Amino acid sequence: MSRHDAVSNETLETRYDEYMMPIWKSLNVPLRRASDCTVEDFDGNEYLDVFSGISVTNVGHRNDAVVDAAKAQLDEFVHGCSYVHPNRPVADLAERIAEITPGDLRKSFFCNSGTEAVEGAIKLARKYTGSKEVVALEMGFHGRTLGSLALTGNHTYKREMGPAINDAVHAPAPYRYRWGADADSEAAFADRAAAEIEHVIGTHTSDDLAAIVVEPVMGEGGIVVPPKGWLERVAEIAHDHDALLIADEVQTGYGRTGSMFATEHFDATPDILTQAKGIANGLPLGAFTASPEIADAFESGDHLSTFGGNPVACAAALATIDELEGGIVAETAEKGAWLDDELAALEDDFDVVGDTRGLGLMQGIELVDPTETGPRGAAPAPAKALAATVGDELRDRGIIVGVGGYYKNVVRFQPPLTITTDQLDRTLGELRAVLEEVTADA
Incomplete structure (x- = not known):
């Protein structure tokens, strides 16, 4: 045919x-x-x-505004590799993300997908902390490449796909409906679920923790919303172990939860925030954003992406943010x-x-x-x-x-x-x- x-x-x-x-x-x-x-x-x-x-x-x-922005950029140039040829769509988007992300998150790395954003965030956390181990959540989802798959807490995606990262362990998710019914209150369950993460660190790691990575609301896990106080406690646990909190906002970011980022519903600011999916309204783009201190741990050549930060996708992302903020x-x-x-x-x-x-x-x-x-x-x-x-x-x-x-x-x-x-x-x-x-x- x-x-x-x-x-x-x-x-x-x-x-x-x-x-x-x-x-x-x-x-x-x-x-x-x-x-x-x-x-x-x-x-x-x-x-x-x-x-x-x-x-x-x-x-x-x-969306008309997003389509028009992408078409206008197509008339200028389509590709120059943003890490070889600095260009305005990339610079404008990086600055805009620094304005809309919480806390002191300021410097971004652009890639093509959420999976790549998660992989890059783990590399950055390892480089900054000098440690290797990562704690993720049971039932969590962070991608299907071998590194991100190691963080994903679901055997359905892992069968016959031995993960490449051996330094990933998993703690129970804050799934109150399934295993929090005996908690006295939301606050009590938040404390108990956070204590499970501390327990896993104490029993399954070698005191070489680089990061705890969580979705502020678990998407593939079944739209699991953590109780108030849980994310704040997880951030404290990470920092107590000289590790970073990575918020995987690939699915929750860009207005999905009624705020620009889901972490804004909680009194906790991540050290690294990953983004994709809604960032450019359908054009392939991902990013991870960190504070200058953490971001500057990367040296030239530590990480690169040929198509990351494609100017057409970045133009679409800028228009998407305008629409969201409108x-x-x-x-x-x-x-x-x-x-x-x-x-x-x-x-x-x-x-x-x-x-x-x-x-x-x-x-x-x-x-x-x-x-x-x-x-x-x-x-x-x-x-x-x-x-x-x-x-x-x-x-x-x-x-x-x-x-x-x-x-x-x-x-x-x-x-x-x-x-x-x-x-x-x-x-x-x-x-x-x-x-x-x-x-x-x-």
Whole structure:
């Protein structure tokens, strides 16, 4: 088949099967065109996108300002390797990131993806501290290259892929719904979960700690929001061991949680902050940012990226930040608060909805089997098959959501931040209808 021939959903999927290596296709919606919060497939079907390519198109698909900025830069030059030829889009973006990131985070390194940002942040932490070991979280996700995979706390991604970093250990995640039910309060659970990290350092490391790396809100782990006080305590633990706190904001950054960065919800400032996904609204770009003292530990040649800081992507990122600061972040906080209440109502109405949680427009609905006890006995058993069914049924009704979490039982709402309340209300109405249908059949 020629690439100039007519394409349908079926012919496109056939070509993927023939010419592409096996990949994750769980959404199963071939993409022909997208605009703001809607996407269209090759058979003319239109969908409301409530997943935004895994939290990427934060200011909407094909945002005019972002597209115009990228086109304008294309007319100037496309590539010069930002670490060989200094150029204005890179300098402007680096300065802008210094203005919007928390604390004294000031100097950035640009790369192409979140995985690369995490890898680079670990290298910088090792160089600055002179230490090697890293603590990450069980169920955490930091990428699929061998180094970042060593930090990822999920065997699903690791099978037959022995990680290259042997100095990574994992502590329990602050997953209160699953194993925090016996805590007296949120503060008590925060202390207990932080103490687990201290315990892992004492039992699994050799006192050579370079960093603790965490997601402020765990995305692939199932939209797990830590209790207040936990991140602050983790930062203290890192510093007590002369190590750094790395906040992986690849999925949570750029307005997703109702603030520019999720760490702003907590009274803790990371030493290094990683970014990607929403940074350029779909153009490939990643970054990690640190204070001048930490950043200057890198010497010339310690780290490099041929395509990192591509000027077209940087121009798009600058336009994305302008759009976010034009009111989208504040509106995300408001819509998130409304969505919190609406999702909480599902817990009251459906026994299979075990927990709803999130910040801003990063929300999760954990589906359970109330007749079975789950792992560690603190909550009902995860309902993986039910979650898959709900995702499929919503897609058939023209709505794309994510389905994931460590137990694959969490329906994920991570739409473009430009989504309207009416569109969210439509999504909730369809979700409620699906839940009523599938539970009636049980």
